[in-house]
Amino acid sequence: MKSDLIYLNHILECIDWISKFTEQGKDAFFADRKTQSAVLRELQTLAESSQRLSEQVKLAHPEVPWRHIAGLRNVLTHDYLGIRLERVWDIVINDLPPLRDSIQNIRAEIVRK
Numbered sequence: 001m002k003s004d005l006i007y008l009n010h011i012l013e014c015i016d017w018i019s020k021f022t023e024q025g026k027d028a029f030f031a032d033r034k035t036q037s038a039v040l041r042e043l044q045t046l047a048e049s050s051q052r053l054s055e056q057v058k059l060a061h062p063e064v065p066w067r068h069i070a071g072l073r074n075v076l077t078h079d080y081l082g083i084r085l086e087r088v089w090d091i092v093i094n095d096l097p098p099l100r101d102s103i104q105n106i107r108a109e110i111v112r113k
Contacts, residue, residue, distance in 0.1 A: 004057050008107040014046035022092050028091060036085060038093065039050045040076060047073030057106060064102050070101045 022029050022036050029035055050069045052076070058066050075082060 007052050010049045011103050014042045042099045044076040
């Protein structure tokens with residue numbers, strides 16, 4: 001469980017960095033290649049960390065789309081030419097905030113045990 005906490009904290013750090021990188025909004029994100037690269041790298045790291053969580057954590061929290069997160073990692077790593085920035089922005093705006101909430105809740109649950 002200790003290693004799960006490490007990976008959960010790492011996922012939260014990735015989400016926080018992505019939030020900082022994109023705080024200037026959609027137009028700034030689409031205009032700046034460095035920001036795009038930074039966000040893509042943090043998403044890849046987030047997805048990699050999620051894959052390293054124990055099966056126990058994943059099975060206990062089916063509300064988290066673990067398979068979709070793993071699929072994103074595969075696209076970012078192996079199909080980088082197929083990445084659509086519109087979809088990345090959608091993930092940043094719509095998927096990361098609830099994921100952050102879920103990860104915080106899972107983390108708190110583990111800490112309480």
